[in-house]
Amino acid sequence: MAAAKKMSKSAITTALAEKCDMPKKQAALFLEELANLAYKEAKNSFTLPGLGKLVLVHRKARMGRNPATGETIKIAAKKVVKFRVSKACKDSILGAAPAKKAKKKKKAASKKKKKR
Numbered sequence: 001m002a003a004a005k006k007m008s009k010s011a012i013t014t015a016l017a018e019k020c021d022m023p024k025k026q027a028a029l030f031l032e033e034l035a036n037l038a039y040k041e042a043k044n045s046f047t048l049p050g051l052g053k054l055v056l057v058h059r060k061a062r063m064g065r066n067p068a069t070g071e072t073i074k075i076a077a078k079k080v081v082k083f084r085v086s087k088a089c090k091d092s093i094l095g096a097a098p099a100k101k102a103k104k105k106k107k108a109a110s111k112k113k114k115k116r
Helices: 009-020 024-044 087-094 105-115
Strands: 046-048 052-059 062-065 072-075 078-085
Touching (some): 024 046, 024 052
Antiparallel strands (some): 046 052, 052 078, 062 072
């Protein structure tokens, strides 16, 4: 089975323009403005409904190891941007997770009490 190609920016723009019945330039402008808004608001967390959330995470300082020399080094604290995928997006891509079966132990315990 051949691997599917990832969509380029122009392919996304074309697909969006066709689906929403708008010119490609307007679709490209929309994508650009959406990205700019995400960059500006990521400090407060930026949510794309149905996809996920961009969040700014503060990492603590920690001790690490140089793999080449084995020397222990201190890694400074820093800020990183993470994207947390929404449950709806995961379920849509991976398929819905099977529902867990409910335990029936409670019913068995209540039946024992009734017999007494």
